[in-house]
Amino acid sequence: MMTLKVNGQDHQIDADPDTPLLYVLRDDLKLNAAKFGCGLGQCGSCTVIVDGKAVLSCVTPLLLLEGKQITTLEGLGTIETPAPIQRAFMEEQAAQCGYCIAGMMMRAQALLQRNPKPTDAQIRAEMEPNLCRCGTHMRILRAVHRAARLLDTADASPAVHGSAQ
Amino acid sequence: MTAGSRMIASVVAVVLIAGAAATFAITWRPAIAAIDPPAAGAFDPALVKRGRELAALGNCNDCHTVKGGASLAGGLPVPTPFGTIYSSNITPDPETGIGRWPEAAFRRAMRSGVNRDGQHLYPTFPYDHFTNVSDEDDTALYAFLMTRPAIHAPARENQLPFPLDQRVTIAGWKLLFLRRGGYQPDASKSPEWNRGAYLVEGLAHCGACHTPRNGFGAERTNAQFAGGDVDNWQAFAINAQSPAPIPWTTQALFSYLRQGWQADHGTARGPMAEVVSNLSSVDESDVRAIATYMASVFGAPSPDHIRQGEAVLAQAKSPAAETAPATDNATGAAIYAAACATCHEGGRALPYGGVHLGLSTALSGPDARNAANIVLSGVRAVAGERSPIMPGFADSMNDVQVTALLKFLRARFSNQPPWNDVVKTVAEARQTQTVFLQTSPGPNNAPANATQREKP
Numbered sequence: 001m002m003t004l005k006v007n008g009q010d011h012q013i014d015a016d017p018d019t020p021l022l023y024v025l026r027d028d029l030k031l032n033a034a035k036f037g038c039g040l041g042q043c044g045s046c047t048v049i050v051d052g053k054a055v056l057s058c059v060t061p062l063l064l065l066e067g068k069q070i071t072t073l074e075g076l077g078t079i080e081t082p083a084p085i086q087r088a089f090m091e092e093q094a095a096q097c098g099y100c101i102a103g104m105m106m107r108a109q110a111l112l113q114r115n116p117k118p119t120d121a122q123i124r125a126e127m128e129p130n131l132c133r134c135g136t137h138m139r140i141l142r143a144v145h146r147a148a149r150l151l152d153t154a155d156a157s158p159a160v161h162g163s164a165q
Numbered sequence: 166m167t168a169g170s171r172m173i174a175s176v177v178a179v180v181l182i183a184g185a186a187a188t189f190a191i192t193w194r195p196a197i198a199a200i201d202p203p204a205a206g207a208f209d210p211a212l213v214k215r216g217r218e219l220a221a222l223g224n225c226n227d228c229h230t231v232k233g234g235a236s237l238a239g240g241l242p243v244p245t246p247f248g249t250i251y252s253s254n255i256t257p258d259p260e261t262g263i264g265r266w267p268e269a270a271f272r273r274a275m276r277s278g279v280n281r282d283g284q285h286l287y288p289t290f291p292y293d294h295f296t297n298v299s300d301e302d303d304t305a306l307y308a309f310l311m312t313r314p315a316i317h318a319p320a321r322e323n324q325l326p327f328p329l330d331q332r333v334t335i336a337g338w339k340l341l342f343l344r345r346g347g348y349q350p351d352a353s354k355s356p357e358w359n360r361g362a363y364l365v366e367g368l369a370h371c372g373a374c375h376t377p378r379n380g381f382g383a384e385r386t387n388a389q390f391a392g393g394d395v396d397n398w399q400a401f402a403i404n405a406q407s408p409a410p411i412p413w414t415t416q417a418l419f420s421y422l423r424q425g426w427q428a429d430h431g432t433a434r435g436p437m438a439e440v441v442s443n444l445s446s447v448d449e450s451d452v453r454a455i456a457t458y459m460a461s462v463f464g465a466p467s468p469d470h471i472r473q474g475e476a477v478l479a480q481a482k483s484p485a486a487e488t489a490p491a492t493d494n495a496t497g498a499a500i501y502a503a504a505c506a507t508c509h510e511g512g513r514a515l516p517y518g519g520v521h522l523g524l525s526t527a528l529s530g531p532d533a534r535n536a537a538n539i540v541l542s543g544v545r546a547v548a549g550e551r552s553p554i555m556p557g558f559a560d561s562m563n564d565v566q567v568t569a570l571l572k573f574l575r576a577r578f579s580n581q582p583p584w585n586d587v588v589k590t591v592a593e594a595r596q597t598q599t600v601f602l603q604t605s606p607g608p609n610n611a612p613a614n615a616t617q618r619e620k621p
Binding site: 042 | 496499500502503504507508545546554555556558560561562566
């Protein structure tokens with residue numbers, strides 16, 4: 001039994017220490033934003049934020065998460081009040097099939113928390129581990145820039161748990 | 166003054182004058198007159214093309230380019246045990262590059278490490294190897310460099326303590342360690358072997374990283390290819406002392422150098438990634454020649470090594486039959502099972518699967534540096550190619566956890582004794598990786614081998 005801190009709440013988890021975080025998020029906590037893509041840490045669709053950093057939850061066993069703050073997309077915003085990063089992706093229509101987008105948003109969010117005004121080159125370098133098979137990269141890039149502008153305005157400070165600010 | 170003391174004084178004076186004259190003769194080099202920068206069109210395109218391949222074999226762009234900066238414009242800090250030396254601008258810019266260098270000045274720099282002004286160059290520029298490059302190849306290299314875009318990029322000040330900041334000291338170093346005379350072919354060997362030896366000992370300067378250095382920073386000739394250090398990576402021994410679990414063959418060396426990975430050995434990372442990237446763009450026969458020569462340097466493996474290699478390969482090919490041995494390192498075992506085994510024991514060969522770690526030289530090498538670097542930063546995909554890929558774990562594992570993992574991997578996948586002080590190695594690796602990730606847009610890609618592009 002271990003305590004997992006997800007989106008600001010403690011959860012008691014009964015699972016083997018080598019269970020990947022992704023399985024616990026989806027199967028036990030019913031947080032389905034993070035997706036199972038490759039299961040090998042090669043596509044990025046399972047990306048969540050752990051202590052402010054983008055982490056691939058499919059290759060992150062529970063034993064690495066003792067005492068850490070985990071944030072999933074559900075912890076950023078809701079349908080009624082989307083977080084700036086979510087608004088930006090919607091406004092830029094950055095999703096085609098959408099499977100990769102939760103991971104994209106989490107990695108972009110971690111970048112913006114660390115670097116509020118990234119250059120195009122920095123965004124490209126940061127987002128490199130996340131794959132999009134539909135090819136909406138140009139819109140994703142625009143969405144990250146837009147999110148940076150939104151976060152810069154007063155109305156849009158998201159309640160992010162476990163950020164490294 | 167007595168007659169005796171007068172005699173002593175004159176002897177001292179003579180010795181001093183003779184010494185000064187000898188020092189002058191050893192250290193002084195004349196400037197070579199500047200020329201007006203030649204027009205790019207003045208060079209034969211075929212010569213330029215040949216020079217491009219030679220520059221790739223020499224890995225010139227690696228040291229002479231700041232990551233993300235203009236090609237060959239210099240300025241890369243090269244850390245040495247003596248201080249930091251910055252690479253120079255070798256574009257044909259007239260003010261800050263080599264635009265006013267005649268070919269004779271370029272050849273003198275390659276041959277004996279002296280710039281056009283007559284100043285000695287620090288041996289971070291590996292003229293102890295380049296002295297073996299033929300006149301013909303120097304001519305082609307000169308043609309290539311003089312036809313690159315000229316970039317205005319002033320030299321950065323080296324950070325060296327006194328007296329090493331005095332370039333005359335380099336003359337002494339050369340007296341001790343620079344052996345001139347060019348490459349002497351071995352008539353008893355094949356032309357291919359000789360071609361490989363000429364490249365390896367000369368332009369490709371493999372020993373600059375793979376040969377350990379003495380207290381003066383010179384390669385130890387009695388330990389040639391016995392393994393060295395570069396940028397917090399270990400350049401493995403590439404002679405009979407090679408720690409590779411599977412003995413290297415000519416064919417395996419060729420594949421590895423040409424495509425950047427080899428199924429029985431793994432992936433070229435760290436500073437070697439740039440080398441294989443360059444080697445993917447040169448004439449295939451030159452890579453084959455290097456492989457032929459290096460296979461003879463490795464030498465024929467011992468029967469023991471062959472047997473061990475076969476056992477490891479058999480195990481790697483049927484991982485299902487393998488039962489995980491008991492371990493007292495539960496943390497390391499659990500991390501391996503959850504984060505590593507899905508790729509590294511998935512039964513898929515490189516490049517799509519991870520290499521079975523029993524084959525990994527990083528785990529059977531003398532220290533944990535390379536393994537720590539890879540666990541932390543991963544292996545990036547090469548754009549547009551099929552190539553190995555691995556996520557980095559710097560953001561999800563702390564030093565204690567990485568240490569537990571590395572100790573587990575060492576115990577499980579090598580037949581070597583445990584590494585010393587792994588936790589320190591991991592901390593240093595993290596520090597270097599952090600600096601690296603902050604100062605560069607991304608690790609260098611391994612090769613772009615066009616022949617791989619159409620394959621599944």
